Amino acid sequence: MTRACLLTIGDELVDGRVEDSNSSWLAKRLTDLGIVVTAHLSQGDGLEEILSALDYAVSRADLILVTGGLGPTEDDRTREALARWAGRELVEDPGAWASIQKYFAMRGVTLADSNRRQALLPDGATLLPNRAGTAPGFRLCEEIDGGAEADDARTCEVFVMPGVPSEMRQMFEDGVLPRIQERGVELVQRSLAFGGVSEARLGQLFAEHLEEGGDLRVGMCAEFGLIRVTARAYGPGGEQRIDALFEELRQEGQAWYLGEGEAGLEEFIVRELERRGMTLTLAESCTAGLVASRLGQVPGLSHVLHRAYVTYANEVKHQVLGVPESLLEIEGAVSEACARAMALGVRRVAGADLAGAVTGIAGPEGGTEEKPVGLVYLAVASRDRIWCVERQYGHPGRQIVRNRAATDLLLLLWKALEGVGGESLDSSPAS
């Protein structure tokens, strides 16, 4: 098993001016190659800071990927830090200097003296050419003393790349990837999605599979209304071992199973509508188009959703959806009765097979004692059934209420499609 640590250098990362996109890109790339990433560390441009970050990294990795701090100016100290850390001199690399000169000549730009600094590499380092910019990268191999245990002696490989994402990615593919592939790890990774269940509950159900370590690792994370369970099998027979595991997980979590793969809840719904040749429509009040817009992420939505409505005002609910005025007066627009009438109404108006509706109080204003901020009613109507739920999200903020309401309506649509009655769902015949 190869362990890697990522080290991104730059004051602009540490103080939040620039978001560090290199770490997650590299982490994903390495993980997919079967490397175990153990830590990411972002550190400012100071020499001492880089040195202590390298010490931290080397204690938990056989592979260190460093990005940033290779620019031409005085405040770029990554070259110097690496040389000092490895106990070597900085020497000019002729190949590096030639390629910097060529790069400037090609673009017709005058070289600054400071650019020559960029051709300095720690003695014995291997140049990694930069096809997309001026700063060359390099590779160092360090023998790590195992201390008292001679068996712990090992080699740590350090790759140093520029911080500019496009240059870094190019250099990774050209110069880092081939070296890593030589290490030859066999890895299969697949995932299942579950919905309408809390992470805690599913975690309890799958507890025995979630234990750490081994050559079949299972992880779980919540994203936009679904719980994603990811399995990684190292070594031979990975597909078969994951097949067997997923068979168990699917059975144990059957009530909430959505499907295999990386699709989101929105895509599961659109694909299921397509598969059944069904159409969908929506009437949204407090979410104001968020449900439609999230479904709109899925290519081909236009084939299953021909129209949808944002109906904030009471007279629009009445005129467009046919919600009775008396219902709006007596029950109010934020009520189970109104959500049901909206779903039934929009289904009829749009001539769709399935309709979803949401009405509630996103806040921060507009709540009353009886109907507080965060109260939301969701309804789904099919040809012959209605599903309706009440939700009370409290005061986590307007955007969170809207996002949760949208997610819960998507989950309700999924349950309606599947015909599966969830624990907190109330389904009754359509009136």
Place this chain on the structure above:
Amino acid sequence: MTRACLLTIGDELVDGRVEDSNSSWLAKRLTDLGIVVTAHLSQGDGLEEILSALDYAVSRADLILVTGGLGPTEDDRTREALARWAGRELVEDPGAWASIQKYFAMRGVTLADSNRRQALLPDGATLLPNRAGTAPGFRLCEEIDGGAEADDARTCEVFVMPGVPSEMRQMFEDGVLPRIQERGVELVQRSLAFGGVSEARLGQLFAEHLEEGGDLRVGMCAEFGLIRVTARAYGPGGEQRIDALFEELRQEGQAWYLGEGEAGLEEFIVRELERRGMTLTLAESCTAGLVASRLGQVPGLSHVLHRAYVTYANEVKHQVLGVPESLLEIEGAVSEACARAMALGVRRVAGADLAGAVTGIAGPEGGTEEKPVGLVYLAVASRDRIWCVERQYGHPGRQIVRNRAATDLLLLLWKALEGVGGESLDSSPAS
């Protein structure tokens, strides 16, 4: 000077499945408060890993902000790690347990036994309530031994928050910010927003103000259709120095000036509609509710937008909006003529003062040689004028096309409201 270190915990961060957005958000927030952020560290869920990360952090910070690993399952070990690191027992916090029970009851979800684990805090820690989710946070104060130098003894404050960004942000504002503000840095920070101009062009215009250093610092960043120029004044007289600077910036950038403050483009539009007592409606095709949904972030939208439509199908554009069938046949649904007819039609149907419409090809399928993926038409109709623009976004991916189209329609709505003719806008009398 207060130094802070950020520690984000989670296997899903370290292996690249999930991007760590917490670090840059917190770094920016702390930097704005005058705190010097010295490092970000992302570490997996293992106990030993968290412990060594804490040791690394405490050696370079007086303030440690930890996020993640507070979930209910076995693989969430942040609570345990903090207790062990501080040499304390984990004890159940009655307030934390009560709020977890309340949260589940409100949402009508059954509690899992494992959720009770979330109420465990290190002995002596102060609870940070979670208004947006189940996992409570906490604050610990640790006396740090200065080693041989007794003068180096100091207090390190550790804040532990959930990893879910929305929950973390809420908890930061509620429970962390007030404590940090007590440390008392004198800093005034304000910002201006500009729209419909590139960051490069505005940067050139404001170049002399953007130089680094000094006690008045100006930064610029692009976000969701606007360019935000932020000024930070350290020391006395900050308000006056920023007043003088903003007077200049407003004059130099007058053509693109939106307003002062942290509001987004959506809020500028909704507030302007309210100020003028005007109503808005929308007809969206390829954006499928995204424009309505983005406006829906602004409290009070329901007073200015009573209804809006998603009109994907041609027959819906005809039946609901009155777009002539002959126009759809001859010009096609993705055409300037159709966008204009949609804006005029939806304005009439909704009886609104202002109407926006968008039609285009978000991709990845559906393009032709004549009308490629990424081609979008936007239109805005007022009582007596129409504004219409064609955009060709190319193939950056479906979500990016949809986001850009939504942003450009919002900018067009703003220009229509202001009556300002932008450089690439074409305005003509309404037919």
